[in-house]
Amino acid sequence: MPQPLIECVPNFSEGRRVEVVDQIVAAIRAVPGVLVLDVESDADHNRSVVTFVGSPSAVVDGALAGMGVAQQLINLDEHQGAHPRLGATDVVPFIPIRDATMADCVALARQLGQRAGEELGIPVYLYEEAATRPARRNLADVRRGEYEGLKQALGKDAARDPDFGPTTLTPAGATAIGARAPLIAYNVYLSTGDVDVAKKVAKAIRHSSGGLRFAKALGLLVDGRAQVSINMTDFRSTPLHRVFELIRVEAARYGVLPTESEIVGLVPEDALLDVAEHYLQLNRFKRAQVLERRLAEAEAEAPSGA
């Protein structure tokens, strides 16, 4: 019997006060069936990203528990940070990992949205795959004007009415809740210290300026090295190897090579297996040929105790 596994990656608007982040994470962790995989806090962004997994009902309970604590401890009127944000819990995406579909995750986003609106009194905007209208699909559009702008508009501009919850804002702000494919944070370093090369390459490969459909990219200078910093928003449609090879081709125009690449945080195993299949031209490979997967199948089939 397949056991659906969902990932949830809430972003909280606190990246400096460790004790606040700890209390939020403790509330999530206290929900039975939830496993917290990762907590990353960034002081400049003044933001923390919590990654946890669990059954469908466990991840909804976990997210709601975290939102409840964040609402009590984070005051958006006093919050400053480099990252745009709408609320104490800024964004909550649900992600299908195993034996679950995107439709399942859309349903979870609606469940959480309804409960956060009714039980916590937080205005909720459904985004990406869970969006109720095209204008709310893109998170950047939902977050336009940030907390301060929404405070002015909410209750006056009907276009800003939330999908769930009140049309008034407390200092806990509002939350965007959605469903999306697993996101991969992927960076490629180039053999140059010239950030303009990274910017030109980023522009060439990203969707917004004509590049790959599920790639967002920026050119940065990191420790004196030009870096193309990519957010991969659907690795099954826009795979890692295609991004990497296109960066290689575009960089070559400037006499520059990729020196190395890095994945920040976690990556689904399938994303790396896709890369291996591509480069080895394993055109007839079946994932059940991976020994560990065959073993997991056999364990699932075996009588208990075996």
Next chain:
Amino acid sequence: MPQPLIECVPNFSEGRRVEVVDQIVAAIRAVPGVLVLDVESDADHNRSVVTFVGSPSAVVDGALAGMGVAQQLINLDEHQGAHPRLGATDVVPFIPIRDATMADCVALARQLGQRAGEELGIPVYLYEEAATRPARRNLADVRRGEYEGLKQALGKDAARDPDFGPTTLTPAGATAIGARAPLIAYNVYLSTGDVDVAKKVAKAIRHSSGGLRFAKALGLLVDGRAQVSINMTDFRSTPLHRVFELIRVEAARYGVLPTESEIVGLVPEDALLDVAEHYLQLNRFKRAQVLERRLAEAEAEAPSGA
């Protein structure tokens, strides 16, 4: 607490009589804690390969059970097939998969050898990592002369004395038992129907003629396509991508490209992750960044019921 997992891949000298193979597999499967992952029978070779996994003690019991049935049902005096063989159970390798070392598998090979010698009266030769002398390291050397040759020599030529068991041979023959790294059966097809190109490329890349340390290779013609057929005997030292790229380079000399490659049977996940890391130049990647591995760790750490 890590749970050691060992793979065992006995080869039995029967690939035509399905009912015999079934009885051998049933005996292995009946051992508690054993999971049979795969059974492949080849009529030309008149040989079957059974792949199973389990705890250290379970795999030894499983192998012994299979050997006992094979001994009763297979008569080497009547056996004919394209594949060289010494006995009804021809070869039994133990392979460390998870939380186990090669030394652990050498110890298991000795355990099984002793029991097969004492309990079943089968002469046993330890090979590869379990070999007791350099001349028995290579399986081909152990198997030289096959069953028929051994029948002449055993008891007369002291150099053929087994590591365990009697110096007389029954129609069940002898068995080579050893420990080795996971083996990957890997084929690369070339854009030509000229088998000579595949043979030249195979010669260039294989260890025996000056190529890569842990690659055996042959050039074949398969369905009109030139194929380089490789046995990779230690993918951690001689990885898939290095074999593939060297084939590509050698084939280019003849104006030929790899059209696709294939893995026959099972492959350890690490072998494919190594490939992905190589091509993406993920030089600082940690395997714990693979979401499923982080999840397995978290599940192992979690209090029971979580």
